[in-house]
Amino acid sequence: MSVRVGVVVFPGSNCDRDTTHALALAGAEPVELWHEAADLRGVAGVILPGGFAYGDYLRAGVIARFSPVMRAVAAFAADGGLVLGICNGFQVLAEAGLVPGALLRNRGLRFLGRDVRIAVEQPATPFTHLAGPRRPLRMPVAHGEGCFFADAATLDELEANGRVLFRYVRDDGATAAEVDDPANPNGSLRAIAGVRNAAGNVAGLMPHPERASEGILGSDDGFGLIRSFVDSAAAADRGSRTLEVAGR
Amino acid sequence: MSIEYRFAVNVLPKPGILDPQGRAVEGSLAHLAIEGVTAVRVGRRVELTVAADDEGAARTVVEQLARELLSNPLIEAFGLELLGATSSTTSATGAGR
Numbered sequence: 001m002s003v004r005v006g007v008v009v010f011p012g013s014n015c016d017r018d019t020t021h022a023l024a025l026a027g028a029e030p031v032e033l034w035h036e037a038a039d040l041r042g043v044a045g046v047i048l049p050g051g052f053a054y055g056d057y058l059r060a061g062v063i064a065r066f067s068p069v070m071r072a073v074a075a076f077a078a079d080g081g082l083v084l085g086i087c088n089g090f091q092v093l094a095e096a097g098l099v100p101g102a103l104l105r106n107r108g109l110r111f112l113g114r115d116v117r118i119a120v121e122q123p124a125t126p127f128t129h130l131a132g133p134r135r136p137l138r139m140p141v142a143h144g145e146g147c148f149f150a151d152a153a154t155l156d157e158l159e160a161n162g163r164v165l166f167r168y169v170r171d172d173g174a175t176a177a178e179v180d181d182p183a184n185p186n187g188s189l190r191a192i193a194g195v196r197n198a199a200g201n202v203a204g205l206m207p208h209p210e211r212a213s214e215g216i217l218g219s220d221d222g223f224g225l226i227r228s229f230v231d232s233a234a235a236a237d238r239g240s241r242t243l244e245v246a247g248r
Numbered sequence: 249m250s251i252e253y254r255f256a257v258n259v260l261p262k263p264g265i266l267d268p269q270g271r272a273v274e275g276s277l278a279h280l281a282i283e284g285v286t287a288v289r290v291g292r293r294v295e296l297t298v299a300a301d302d303e304g305a306a307r308t309v310v311e312q313l314a315r316e317l318l319s320n321p322l323i324e325a326f327g328l329e330l331l332g333a334t335s336s337t338t339s340a341t342g343a344g345r
Contacts, residue, residue: 149266
């Protein structure tokens with residue numbers, strides 16, 4: 001039986017179908033979770049997809065944070081459940097305080113939609129363990145507010161504890177500079193493209209692995225991240241079933 | 249009897265936080281032949297009315313709203329301005345505008 005993975009649908013989400021498609025390719029049973037329902041329908045992992053949730057009014061992600069489904073997602077995450085935010089989903093997680101930092105307006109002010117290259121900084125996490133050997137990974141970004149910001153102490157702590165999952169890099173794999181480097185599309189501090197929470201079960205990234213999950217899309221470098229998530233959700237699902245059986 | 253208080257919440261990027269909008273505005277000043285303007289910061293102003301028993305209670309509500317929704321404390325600071333108050337039984341007092 002394939003593992004059930006939830007994809008939250010906010011008004012304004014626009015990568016939910018891409019994400020369910022990629023999840024199905026990876027062998028999962030995608031379950032759409034409507035923003036007004038506080039019920040996660042028994043899923044073993046949740047992805048917050050890209051888009052413009054609630055129009056991104058006020059600040060990207062902030063209004064979505066207070067939706068009923070996010071209260072359920074926060075409780076699920078607090079309980080150790082796997083949650084991944086992609087692009088706008090990352091912004092929602094950051095606004096909700098479920099991952100560290102904030103996503104500021106791109107340094108160049110423009111909305112950017114193009115391919116970037118990212119390095120996998122932590123290859124042994126639930127989000128990256130099946131990323132495969134290819135480096136760097138090529139996949140698109142499409143955002144106006146993706147400049148990762150946290151204060152210096154937080155950045156140091158993230159780096160010291162292996163909480164930086166992805167960084168923007170140049171073609172040769174060298175870490176991109178913060179300023180005036182096209183390899184760092186938004187000017188993110190320390191070229192950070194993705195982070196996770198202290199417990200390690202909630203992660204967010206600005207690039208779109210689901211849009212790079214098939215050769216026909218121009219790159220399948222992102223599929224390893226989707227597969228990692230599905231595999232980890234399946235393992236968590238088995239674990240909880242085992243516990244249920246053992247608990248009887 | 250509750251009173252309606254009109255507030256403005258002014259939200260600005262904290263000092264040191266990159267503000268590319270402010271920089272873009274500064275960059276445009278040369279085109280207007282304006283000199284001597286520096287340190288431009290672009291923020292957001294939200295005006296709202298809250299009904300409460302007194303100003304302190306109203307302020308508490310607005311502060312919570314500003315902290316949790318209207319600003320992101322990691323990157324933004326906010327300030328409150330009381331614009332005016334209207335009693336529901338008597339006419340306007342201290343209307344600010």
